[in-house]
Amino acid sequence: MAKGKAKGPKEKTITLKTAKNSIRVSFDGGLRLDLSKMGITTFPKCILKLTDVNELDLSRNMIKKIPSSIEKFEKLRWLDLHSNQLEDLPEAIGTLQNLAYLNICNNKLTTKNLPEKLILLKNLRVLNLGLNCLDSIPTTLGSLKELREIGLFDNALTTIPKSVKNLPKLKKLNAERNPFPDSTKQEEQDDSIKHKETLHLVQEKDLCSSCLKMCRGERDKLNELKNMTPSPSKKPSFSLLLTPNSSAKDNQEEWRVRGEHP
Template identity: 80%
Template sequence: MPKGKAKGPKGKKITLKIAKNSIRIALDGGLRLDLSKMGITTFPKCILKLADVDELDLSRNMLKKIPSTIQKFQNLRWLDLHSNQLEDLPEAIGSLQKLLYLNISNNKLTTENLPEDLSLLKNLRILNLGLNCLDSIPTTLGSLKELKEIGLFDNALTTIPKSVKNLPNLKKLNAERNPFPDSTEEVQDDSIKRVETLYLVQEKDLCSSCLEMCQNERDKMNMLTNKTQSSSRKLSFPLLLTPNSPAKDNQEWRLKGKDL
């Protein structure tokens, strides 16, 4: 057998011509360089000549490394690197101050190899870290005050820092399929409550039959509570009917509210 180190797959070579032909107009009118699903194994240096684009899509390739020259893309608002083979990211990624969207899910990133300078992306709105090998989340990500959505699903997390859960503008936190020691406790401690949809309807807005049905259901629940002498605090809705009551099936106009 011939000796030597086994070579990885030889990816497609991206030329400047190919890259220019891959530029599209984004929905907001900006320029998007779409090199997704191209079989790329190394970051194409030629695209540094197109560093004025607003969006860069290198997803679904076989990239193992992003060079520090990514900092040349100072206009980037949208960067998609998901579904590659990245084991780390350069600190230089923190210099992309205009970045609003960063997707680095489905890679091989570990907590130790997450760059500290991620916390410098002060304008970031969406961050996807799902499907990696993270066993913890840096508390410094709590400085990303503009974050609205963060994906942490399918990692090895046992807890989420309060600095991240309590971000002021956070509306969606997906941490499904992580080995939390007590998933119920984790959800209850989360400032982003994950509960069933509640249907709250004022009594005056119900027909007589629905009102009677709801009152019966409430009476049954009260009787059950009294019998079991449950130690849990009893909920009280002075002017509102019981949440998730059977009346919801007959009230198409009802108000809905769902917390993420």
């Protein structure tokens, strides 16, 4: 008797009761629904009755699609979808105006399938797109002026738009392990060096009183050190000697004379 095809892992059904029992109070007092690592393969429709949560964690599952109904989670500030099987995201994700954190790392997202309305998330501070299949980054992401951190590591990127690199509040951009050409790497190094060189070029009038006092104190210490250190070009003086070795010379002359007249 022929054996049937091997069955895949059985999908775990998430009931409304299970979902309610997975709600916790987050550190800032919000409601967090944590359904991570539960073997979910499809977005559980029952959680659409729990749209008052502020944080939603569906990470480390096997979800392939996020429905447009995600827009019902209007209070979401934190959405974690990393380590799933997502190939695209719905345009409706752009309606989540309160979203500050979005992690879609370690999926199967391509540049083509990134939703255009991602740029509507004006309050987004952290965006993780690492470990996907991105070959470019839309220049329009430069309109997300509140971004502090962007993860772009482990993709197929050859360049990063200046509109993204120059975001006003950006503190961390992780783009490691991408096939950047050497010229791009050198350009990024030069930009970094230029930034460091101009970082401290400020006028005294632009400093607060405490910073100005500290800078003046450091400057005074530096001047003291300069005054204490003798100049290399200045010859040492010997006030008590005619020449540096005059005493030794006189002693040698005395012994020479004695040797000639025993």
